[in-house]
Amino acid sequence: MSRVNSVLLPAAVVVASVVGLLLLAGTNPWDPLKIIVEGSIGWPPLEEGAARKVGDTFMVWVPIALASAGLIVTFNAGMWNIGIEGQIIMGAIASAWIAREISVSRPILVFLVILAGAVGGLLWGLLVGVLRTAGGVNEIFGGLGLDFVALSLTTYLIIGPWARSGVASTSGTDPFPEDSYLPALGAIKLSPLAVGIALLALVGVWLLFKGTLYGLKLKAVGRNRPSSFLLGIPTNRYLLGAFMICGALAGVAGTSQALGFHQRLIPAISGNYGFLAILVVLLARFRPFLVIPISFFFAMIAVGSSSLQLRLDVNPSLGGVLQGVLVLSAMFGLGWAGYRALKEMSASEAKAGSG
Amino acid sequence: MFSKRLIKLLGVLLAFALVAAACGDDDTGETTATTTTAGGGGDDTTTTVDDGDGGGVMVDDFKLGLVLVGPKNDRGYSQAHFEGAEYVIDQLGLTEDDLIVLEFANTTDTPGLSLPGTAQDMVDLGADLIIFNSDDMRDGAFEAAELIPEVPMIWASGDSAWAEGKDYQANLTNLKNTWGKMTFGKMIGGCAAGLTTQTGELAYLGPLTNDETRRLVNSAYLGARYCWENFRGEDPADLAFNVTYIGFWFNIPGVTLDPTQVVNDFIDGGADVTLSGIDNNVALIRSGQRAEAGENLWGVPYDFVGACDEAPDICLGVPYFNWGPAYLAAAQSVIDGNFTADWKWSEPDWSDINNPDTSVVGYARGPGLSAENAAFLDTFIAGLADGSIELFQGPLNWQDGTQWLGDGEVATDFQVWYSEQCVEGITGVCSVNVFG
The missing domain is CATH 3.40.50.2300 (Response regulator)
Incomplete structure (x- = not known):
């Protein structure tokens, strides 16, 4: 019964919610799902000629996965790193600066843009941490404020110092020099390097909490900070470390966006993938390997949703609504399942006690 | 007791989902049929441009792709383009299914959007001519035109096809610019x-x-x-x-x-x-x-x-803007097999600037x-x-x-x-x- 509770119940709630939503949108429930798959990886999946779609989907998956990996660290440290959007943006800005200003051989340049992205995100994440630990500013408010600062800085750069020749527009900068792009497979934008980094990040985060003392202490800080402090763990240092790790990974996500997917800087360079990653991590229950399929599913929706309008003439925002409904209904289902499990446990304990 | 109710509830939810998913077969068939037909249209266009021998597209097979930066009902720029595209469909005696529209084609509203990908999707659906309606789509339109050189395209506000212009792209022989003297x-x-x-x-x-x-x-x-x-x-x-x-x-x-x-x-x-x-x-x-x-x-x-x-x-x-006549002319050139990637900056029809069939402004x-x-x-x-x-x-x-x-x-x-x-x-x- 507990398996029914933990798997079937959330699944049923998700399926019913999605089907209900699609019916409300006035469309056959099966078609949109099929079209999203077709628009993101081809139908049948991975059909011939779907390479571009698959490439785009992977390049959307990369920033979500990287941000999710980072968020697992801060969540385990008990921190809600809402500032992850700003960290993605600052990573993108730092990478863009290197791409625009530095002229060296391609391998070195690619290394530098990735490093710059990591450093840019790390420093922005550190700032959230410093505000939290030294200034007593709640990380949610501090992070949100820094998100706006990062967005404003992007807009300033795009319309000011980095403006296109003869144009002052928030539409974006000129494309960066091609040598700075993340190496891709031919004409499609899929960068095996970016995908590899994202996978490595998830494995690294898994190892961090499975096999290192640092990870264990970080978890302890997240579970009970006062006790951890009394046991001799420098909790503030650990919190700062969590923000720096998360910021660095988010920064590389920004690099992937700026030098991989868009190949220029735009105001919406984060794609809101930081916020989306928060939902991914919650759905994955902080398990790095579950992040892989869940974030890929969300990447498919992000890439495939424009096909909805082309083929069904429904509003493209349906994809975003679908994401929201999926997350909400899954969270509801999981919460309900957890509640049921707890209730059953206490009932059986009471029965054993009376017996 | 609650567990039994829960199982019943699960059953109802799943049954509802399955029944609902089985509905709407008519729509599915229509979509599939459209896709199949459209693919043929795209191939016809390929022949037209590659051969350069005057081959065109059958009017009945013609489909128009329109990529809008905003919504089609914005009472402004995007709606003007949308109504221009509808004019083309009306004049050619086609139906709404022959107009393939993507709205909100900008990175803020649609972060995962790839314009070359959108263009390819439209071609897969049979588009014989694709219009990018915004100055903001410059890079994406270039990429799309390069990726699918056999399909005629229009970048509405640009100067990429103007040989004397500052942004002339000689290699993009399938990308036309259309603009009125606003x-x-x-x-x-x-x-x-x-x-x-x-x-x-x-x-x-x-x-x-x-x-x-x-x-x-x-x-x-x-x-x-x-x-x-x-x-x-x-x-x-x-x-x-x-x-x-x-x-x-x-x-x-x-x-x-x-x-x-x-x-x-x-x-x-x-x-x-x-x-x-x-x-x-x-x-x-x-x-x-x-x-x-x-x-x-x-x-x-x-x-x-x-x-x-x-x-x-x-x-x-x-x-x-009255985009209809200019887009109709471009569509007709695709149908006739003589589409040219030129730069058009048309004056109003001074005999009647509000003539819907002749004046672009x-x-x-x-x-x-x-x-x-x-x-x-x-x-x-x-x-x-x-x-x-x-x-x-x-x-x-x-x-x-x-x-x-x-x-x-x-x-x-x-x-x-x-x-x-x-x-x-x-x-x-x-x-x-x-x-x-």
Whole structure:
């Protein structure tokens, strides 16, 4: 019964919610799902000629996965790193600066843009941490404020110092020099390097909490900070470390966006993938390997949703609504399942006690 | 007991999902059929362009792809394009299924969007001609044209096919540019504003700053100044004309200036006529709201023939694009197999600028324009039509005081298209260096 509770119940709630939503949108429930798959990886999946779609989907998956990996660290440290959007943006800005200003051989340049992205995100994440630990500013408010600062800085750069020749527009900068792009497979934008980094990040985060003392202490800080402090763990240092790790990974996500997917800087360079990653991590229950399929599913929706309008003439925002409904209904289902499990446990304990 | 109820509930939910998923077979069939047919259309086009032997597309097989930067019902720029595409479909005797539309094609609304990918999707659906409607789509349109060279495309506002232009892309032989001489429309709108203003202060709500938008601001100002001086007998020095650019074609919260707030600032600063240059109708709507509260205000919207409907009483008229005839000509060339990637910058049909079948630019008068001023406007339009009124004629200085056109010199298309600055007399930052 507990398996029914933990798997079937959330699944049923998700399926019913999605089907209900699609019916409300006035469309056959099966078609949109099929079209999203077709628009993101081809139908049948991975059909011939779907390479571009698959490439785009992977390049959307990369920033979500990287941000999710980072968020697992801060969540385990008990921190809600809402500032992850700003960290993605600052990573993108730092990478863009290197791409625009530095002229060296391609391998070195690619290394530098990735490093710059990591450093840019790390420093922005550190700032959230410093505000939290030294200034007593709640990380949610501090992070949100820094998100706006990062967005404003992007807009300033795009319309000011980095403006296109003869144009002052928030539409974006000129494309960066091609040598700075993340190496891709031919004409499609899929960068095996970016995908590899994202996978490595998830494995690294898994190892961090499975096999290192640092990870264990970080978890302890997240579970009970006062006790951890009394046991001799420098909790503030650990919190700062969590923000720096998360910021660095988010920064590389920004690099992937700026030098991989868009190949220029735009105001919406984060794609809101930081916020989306928060939902991914919650759905994955902080398990790095579950992040892989869940974030890929969300990447498919992000890439495939424009096909909805082309083929069904429904509003493209349906994809975003679908994401929201999926997350909400899954969270509801999981919460309900957890509640049921707890209730059953206490009932059986009471029965054993009376017996 | 609760567990049994839970299982029942699960059963009901799953059954509901399965039953619902099985519904709507008709729709599915239609979609599939469309896709299959469309694929053939795309192949036909491939043959046309590759062969170069005059082969075309059967009219019944023709499909039009339209990529819109905004919504198709924005009462502005995107709606004008959408109605132009509908005109093509009507004229060719096709159905709505033959028009494939993507709205909100911008990175803010659709972060995962790839324009080459969208173009490929449209081709997969059978599009024989794809239109990218925004200046903002430059890079994506180039990528798409390069990726799918066998499919004719139009980038509406660009100059990539202009051999003498600054952005000529000789390798993109399937990418055409189509644009109307909205400079005339803006001159007419500016004239209506100059004739109507009571405070002598006009305002222009600009989108982003580039050659195109400076060109249009200049046109509006020159039209206003001409009518202020020649019909009202006023001193041009007494006419104030202020422009504020919001940073993009429409409002993006947190990124651009808020156009509603900008219009408020205009009005609070003394302007009584606001001309709009952005993609939607915010300026007229806001002016209308304040006019209803008792202020003497007027507006000149932009882009869409029906824009005045948002606040008719204060609307002096709208300079609008009529994309239908130009797009129909391009579609016909694809059907006939003689599509050419050229640059078209068409004048209005001066015999009737509001002829829906011939004029790419028009001016729909609004109820806010008085009968007396309407007569002046007729005279002005007639002067533009017969060439007796030439506003891009020297002496004209740039905003920074340097000379643009010498005494009697008439600007070439090249000079007008690539307007480096606003002209003298306009206040507001028109240069690229918006931060001074």
